[in-house]
Amino acid sequence: MRVVITGASGNVGTALLRRFADEAPEWDIVGVVRRPPEPEGVYRHVEWQELDLTEPDATQRLTQVVKGADAVVHLAWGFQPTRNTEYLTRLGVGGTSAILQAAHQVSVPHLIHMSSVGTYAAGRYTQRVDESWITSGIPSSPYSRDKSAAEEMLNDYEREHGDDAIPIARMRPGFIVQRAAASGLMRYALPGWLPMLAVPMLPVLPLDRRLCIPLIHADDVAAAILRALERRATGAFNLAADPPITRTEVAKVLGSFQIHVPSRVLSTLVDLSWRAGLQPIDRGWLDLAFSVPLLDCSRARSQLGWEPQWSSVAALTDVVTGVALQSHSDSPPLRARSMIEQLRRDFTEGMLTTRQLP
Template sequence: MSSTADVEPPKVALVTGASRFLGGYLVTRLAQNPAIERVIAVDTQSPTKDMLRRMGRAEFVLADIRNPLIGKVIRNMDVDTVVHASTVTKAPKSGSRTAMKDMNVLGAMQLFAVCQKVPSVRRVVLRSSSAVYGSSAKDPAKFTEEMSARRRPTGAFARDMIEIEGYLRGLARRRSDLSTTILRLAPTVGNRLPGSLSPYLTSPLVPTVFGRDARLQLLHEEDALSALERATVAGPPGTFNVAGDGIVMLSQAVRRAGGLAVPMPYGLFRTAGHALMGSVMKSFTKEELDYFHFGCGLDTTRMRAELGFEPRWTTKDALDDFARSIGLNRIVKTEWVDRAESMVLSALGERTEAR
């Protein structure tokens, strides 16, 4: 087990993507840490007034990481820790796939190039995603960090994250004195963090793939934030899967969220699903559709043993907390689901003992 006791907290930390939930609330937490002298929040758009108020003493800089200005900010402010949390999961409304790749990949390349050149930078933390593993019928029960996708992901976001991770590993090779940490976050649920799972599971009628029951391993939004804070303040170098304990089958997740699953052939999943859910289904990315088809499991041994992070919420608890927070009027009560699952597990145990 690796110790993180000798890892010093940053003196000057810079966080990209500060106008969004994870980046903004990470800035808030870092600004409340007296051991950190200066916190710089960066984004291409200003945070809300409420978020700026929460950020307290942090300094907000309106900047695009693709612009040379970011180099001046990092150099002139003697930044020693950079947290890159500004990657986007889908193309902007007014943009295209080309615009998305430009923002994600080119932005990361420019940012890491600056980190390489500025001597004060000692640590870079990347918010990545379990999307890099893809979702397919050939997947193992759990992916470890050494594994790669069994079938190359076809989704734009997954391909971008694979590229960005590669560029960060290249930076680590060129600057051996620089610590790099990659957090591969599981799909995150919460009432403050917009994502694909929220609108999907809150639909009264939820389209699912006939003959499949995806294995979901989720992460509570507060745990996602805490893991990023841990990696920034005291995290060791390395790549870490971050997820709550346990899995929930998609059929169980739909029931726990109070919805009703409507199985259909995969060929009709998007078209018929659009009829059930409206524009929500139309906006889903290839990664999201594959995830609802197959799911993805993560091995989190390294998260505990090396990163020293313990999630507060299991997958099931995260899902239930999300449902409570948005006040769902459940069709099927959670207590009924718990009781039914306990009875089934008990019956299976008795049958096994009888044999």
């Protein structure tokens, strides 16, 4: 097997490379990223191609990269800059278009697209939905709007090309975490002046008591992708662990005292602090957390023979432990989070919420 992976050095990509190393070491892996990592550890046995999917010639260059591949796994997506959503759309939706066009031109036999629970519409909060639920997204979340738009693009492609379309599998996981991504996740979520150690030492957890979200460990997402590749699976697959994560579970893992703050108040505070430049997360992420449904994963179990090995609480504990230990991986997206580096780049390259490379 020759597999091309976009976003191969990120959260899911790193977990997928670990899975390949353990279960399919004979496969040839090509990683397409904006900043190739040093060829060490899990990133060692990968053919790296440096490419920004927003570039005008991305489709042409991708065509050469995916030519001869047995499958393409499209993971590349952006979470920052939240103040430049036009770039995020070009990267997420435009990048999906580029990889789809390139794969179609050279007749790649199989495409796996990393979608998200964020593609689903509101209306079933705290209830489980299967893959037939509406994929119109959460309007106030730029991330969700783009995930929905990317899936609609795949729908249009399949309608247009019919039997000649590339077989496509769509992975729709809940929120994805792992210890090795702790520094990367905190880089997106915390202001540059706040140390990671402040998170596991949080004495009070001010959250709406209604919080109820699907969570999954990156290792289990990687396992589902590998099963989909092996079985040439098509269609959509929900991926999440049990139990759903509530405020109580978060408080227990953090060892924090719970205080009820309504989600609409939290969203307003997040919006005001984001607009003031005090923190990098826009209110869309809060709206998403209090809107997305839970996931019925029966199809992944029956069609892929997949079962999560991490409970959601164990996955949450793993990433919180990673935050406490300042865990990281040796790739640019997941590198160690340095307050000094972030502040220096804020002054020399622009704020995290405006520059294209986090």
